[in-house]
Amino acid sequence: MSTQKKDAKDSKAAQRQAPTLEEMDTLKLKKAWEVALGPIKNLPMTAIMMYMSGNSLQIFSIMMVFMAFKNPIMGILATNQAFERFETETNRARMLQVKVAYVIMQLVALGLGIWKVNKMGLLPTTRSDWLAWEERREPLEHAVPAL
Structure with missing residues (x-):
């Protein structure tokens, strides 16, 4: 029985034909679209991490901002x-369209x-912020932390 299974596998492998050039181009284009849409798939997690890190200047929020600028620019x-x-x-x-989509996705991440x-x-x-003679707005209230 094992020889029959082996012969069946060999005959299936012999029957399989190599893909045509057009099929390869279609497959490559499909894979390129997956790469182009990759940055947008990471966007929800990045947005949640940025939201959770808060708006104060701390090392974690500064690292998040640095990575938010570095990754799209390098991309x-x-x-x-x-x-x-x-x-x-x-x-x-057709690859030009994919590249333009990739750049747009990177700009959204930026x-x-x-x-x-x-x-x-x-x-x-x-x-x-821009004019030296403009006065800063004075806050209406001041908060003093309790010890």
Whole structure:
């Protein structure tokens, strides 16, 4: 019985044909789309981590912001290297769409980092941040921590 199973496996392997060039291009394009949509899959977890880290300047929140800026920028700079294994002469035009989608996804991830910096109060968004003669707003109340 074992020889019959072995012969059946050998005949199946012999019957299988190599994929055509068009099938390979379709498969490579599908895998490239998976790589292009990868940054957006990490976005919910990153957003939750940023929300949970708070808006104060602590080492954890600073590291989160650093990684929120570093990863998308490095991803944008390495766009061609990320997709060079999928690119062929016949699918070069379709790969351009995938690369543009990848860059857009990286920009969305970068926007999340900008949102966090704004929530931390580090973005210069008021006139007093830019103009030396503008006075800072005086707070209406002061909180004093209890000992």
